[in-house]
Amino acid sequence: MINVTKSYLGNIDKFKAYVDMIYASHWMTNHGPLCCELEERLKEHLGVRNLILTNNGTLALQVAYRALGLSGSAVTTPFSFVATSSTLQWEGIRPVFADIDPRTWNIDPEQIESRIGSDTSAIVATHVFGNPCAVERIEAIAKRRNLKVVYDGAHAFGVRHAGQSVYNWGDASTLSFHATKLFHTIEGGAIVTQDDDLAREVRKLCNFGITGVDRIEGLGTNAKLNEFSSAMGLCVLDDIEHIFEQRAEMGHYYEQRLSGHFDLQGVHDGDEINYSYFPVGLLNQAEALAVRDALQEQDINPRRYFYPSLDTLDYLQPQAAQPHSRGLSQRILCLPIYPGLARDIQDKVIDTLLRQREKPQDTSLAHAV
Numbered sequence: 001m002i003n004v005t006k007s008y009l010g011n012i013d014k015f016k017a018y019v020d021m022i023y024a025s026h027w028m029t030n031h032g033p034l035c036c037e038l039e040e041r042l043k044e045h046l047g048v049r050n051l052i053l054t055n056n057g058t059l060a061l062q063v064a065y066r067a068l069g070l071s072g073s074a075v076t077t078p079f080s081f082v083a084t085s086s087t088l089q090w091e092g093i094r095p096v097f098a099d100i101d102p103r104t105w106n107i108d109p110e111q112i113e114s115r116i117g118s119d120t121s122a123i124v125a126t127h128v129f130g131n132p133c134a135v136e137r138i139e140a141i142a143k144r145r146n147l148k149v150v151y152d153g154a155h156a157f158g159v160r161h162a163g164q165s166v167y168n169w170g171d172a173s174t175l176s177f178h179a180t181k182l183f184h185t186i187e188g189g190a191i192v193t194q195d196d197d198l199a200r201e202v203r204k205l206c207n208f209g210i211t212g213v214d215r216i217e218g219l220g221t222n223a224k225l226n227e228f229s230s231a232m233g234l235c236v237l238d239d240i241e242h243i244f245e246q247r248a249e250m251g252h253y254y255e256q257r258l259s260g261h262f263d264l265q266g267v268h269d270g271d272e273i274n275y276s277y278f279p280v281g282l283l284n285q286a287e288a289l290a291v292r293d294a295l296q297e298q299d300i301n302p303r304r305y306f307y308p309s310l311d312t313l314d315y316l317q318p319q320a321a322q323p324h325s326r327g328l329s330q331r332i333l334c335l336p337i338y339p340g341l342a343r344d345i346q347d348k349v350i351d352t353l354l355r356q357r358e359k360p361q362d363t364s365l366a367h368a369v
């Protein structure tokens, strides 16, 4: 089965050498040498001031909200992985959705203001599929309305905006290093911030509020990354340029053959994206499901990222319906893209899409969105 992604595994001998080090030292977690080395290398690679590793991207979000003291509600995007909103709800912060821009598929700055209420404490936006949000406009609103900004940057590893890491925008950005992400540590994540005081607070929260021997300064949780995961990260980071190159090559090929026929995500001029996903907007749900079925018959498994639109989730009601997000979530498919994916598989995927497009009668019965 060809899946939408295939977890990257680097050189096994290199990984084994790190495991030997862990066996020799017996240091398996709690900010060990491999975790520290990975933090330093990631900071340098990304060009960010503070980076704190966490044990996943979900806790990274929760810790970021806590460290920033968010409360009440937050204006956020309905078109993201569920964790962007579920973490808010988990922390007792009510997510209030603002619809997406139908071109970029990110939260639409035009929609944000009307969602801000008396208890709004933040804007939480996702750089969806690694496409940078309209960061200048979002931050202008936040400044005017005295709100914090958190970017869920789970997809945006290596993405650059205005010549620097997109993680340098906002009060904090969060990363996920889950095995399915472009860069990974099996499970893992990080919080990036330019603010040294916030970084200190994040470190404290990630380690139970403990700040020294016999010293517990306040409430915290356990969000530490272990040494085996850090070792995996060091191995994957060694190969990161190869990963970027392969993904870009595949992404460009999909673009070349699909643009003009299908709705592709709009990226602002000058932004450098990472091809962590290759999403395609079909005409409607019927066409998307027909393409999915036709691909699955060939043992190719595209995914409906992101479906359903988060404004439809029962546990987040009441919400105003967000039509652009609902429409897109019904007609989107993410196509296979990962280092090592064969060109003939890409051709099969593309040919299947193009063949489906030549069958208008099959989609005419569908409820178009």
Ligand SMILES: *Cc1c(COP(=O)(O)O)cnc(C)c1O
Pocket: 056, 057, 058, 059, 080, 081, 083, 084, 126, 152, 154, 155, 176, 177, 178, 187, 188, 189
């Ligand atoms: C993967 C992902 C997360 C969650 O990260 P985990 O490391 O799996 O906890 C959060 N937000 C987005 C947008 C994601 O894609």
